[in-house]
Amino acid sequence: MKIEELNKSQIVLLTMFVSFVTSIATGIVTIALVDQAPPAVAQTVNRVVERTVERVVPKETQVATVITQEKTVVVKESDLIAQAVQRVRPSVVRAYAASETEDPSGELLARGITVAPGWVVTSTLPKDATYVIRTAVGSFTGNVVSSDVGNGISLIKLKLPEGEKGPEATGFSTGLLTLGQTVIALTGVESTKVADGIISSIAVDDTGETPKQASFDVSISAESLVSGSTIVDTEGGVVGIFTKATVGIAPAHVVLALLSAAASTESTPDTGKALTQ
Numbered sequence: 001m002k003i004e005e006l007n008k009s010q011i012v013l014l015t016m017f018v019s020f021v022t023s024i025a026t027g028i029v030t031i032a033l034v035d036q037a038p039p040a041v042a043q044t045v046n047r048v049v050e051r052t053v054e055r056v057v058p059k060e061t062q063v064a065t066v067i068t069q070e071k072t073v074v075v076k077e078s079d080l081i082a083q084a085v086q087r088v089r090p091s092v093v094r095a096y097a098a099s100e101t102e103d104p105s106g107e108l109l110a111r112g113i114t115v116a117p118g119w120v121v122t123s124t125l126p127k128d129a130t131y132v133i134r135t136a137v138g139s140f141t142g143n144v145v146s147s148d149v150g151n152g153i154s155l156i157k158l159k160l161p162e163g164e165k166g167p168e169a170t171g172f173s174t175g176l177l178t179l180g181q182t183v184i185a186l187t188g189v190e191s192t193k194v195a196d197g198i199i200s201s202i203a204v205d206d207t208g209e210t211p212k213q214a215s216f217d218v219s220i221s222a223e224s225l226v227s228g229s230t231i232v233d234t235e236g237g238v239v240g241i242f243t244k245a246t247v248g249i250a251p252a253h254v255v256l257a258l259l260s261a262a263a264s265t266e267s268t269p270d271t272g273k274a275l276t277q
Contacts, residue, residue, distance in 0.1 A: 081234060083236070088230065091168050093135045094133070109227075121153055151254045170238055185220050196220070
């Protein structure tokens with residue numbers, strides 16, 4: 001049968017058939033081309049998914065529904081650093097020599113960090129002296145009650161007026177450290193300064209494995225750090241104290257050990273709960 005001999009109904013059916021075959025062919029070609037396309041380059045970002053849930057309270061004749069909305073927020077490392085600094089800053093202190101009137105005299109001796117209410121850890125200071133400790137809530141006097149000379153740190157007990165709690169205590173990060181992990185140093189002489197870097201090396205044990213409580217070094221220049229500067233992670237947990245000792249940085253577990261030893265001989269307040277990574 002020639003196409004000129006087709007009636008109107010047959011021509012319509014033929015047109016629909018050709019369109020159907022063409023659509024199938026187009027779909028097959030499109031899928032084949034998509035499969036051959038190169039994969040997109042993935043971008044490494046931290047994403048936090050925030051969920052907003054709306055509940056509709058039903059009336060007697062209505063059905064309850066739950067609507068969930070999701071949105072992705074990119075968390076910048078600079079924001080994490082700023083949050084960590086704000087969390088730890090109230091606990092940071094500065095130690096000066098006390099004059100006869102117990103006012104600060106001379107230059108800054110060391111920085112330090114409040115590890116428990118009324119207790120401060122700093123770099124090694126002589127035991128037979130009184131110190132003025134400047135904090136975010138005022139100045140207090142204190143004395144060294146114990147030291148770890150090998151690791152270059154000292155524990156100072158503050159003389160707090162009755163009813164005074166002193167500066168806020170901070171938490172520790174006692175989790176496993178990793179090479180390349182971002183750390184922040186709170187340093188400075190007259191004012192608090194921030195220096196950020198990464199963990200550049202971690203000590204290993206006899207088996208070649210990294211112990212959970214390991215010594216480490218950072219990429220932050222030692223010349224830019226004041227003795228007693230606090231080293232924290234991006235969550236605000238203390239990972240170490242910079243000292244002038246040969247070890248360079250006294251890790252968190254060394255600070256906690258000194259505090260525990262003092263707790264066994266003195267009536268110490270609650271030492272707080274260590275942060276765990």
